[in-house]
Amino acid sequence: MKHTKEQIIARAKEIMKDLDGKYYFEECVDGAFYDENHKIISGKNEGKSYSMWVIRIIALMDNSDFLTISDETGEPLYYQNFNTFVFDIEKDEKGYFRVGLPRD
Structure with missing residues (x-):
């Protein structure tokens, strides 16, 4: 694990x-857990395995993203x-954004 x-x-x-x-x-941002070897099932990284963190995000109407x-x-x-719905995340000069969604 590289990050706390x-x-x-x-x-x-x-x-x-x-x-x-x-x-x-x-x-x-409502907590995080570590998953040492998780295989991605969708998006540009589909089929790849990563050591990753999953962060719960409180969304509209108290749903969890x-x-x-x-x-x-x-x-x-x-x-x-x-x-x-799974959205890839990209970064440009304005910062991070969800691919396929309009930006402010």
């Missing part, structure tokens, strides 16, 4: 500020919303 839970939660908050923009709130972050790089792998 505290480091990953801090990283998740940084990423969520980009992803949620003006709708971001500090308490949306999940942000996954690579333990190796500290970079996001994907975002899964409560409807089980």
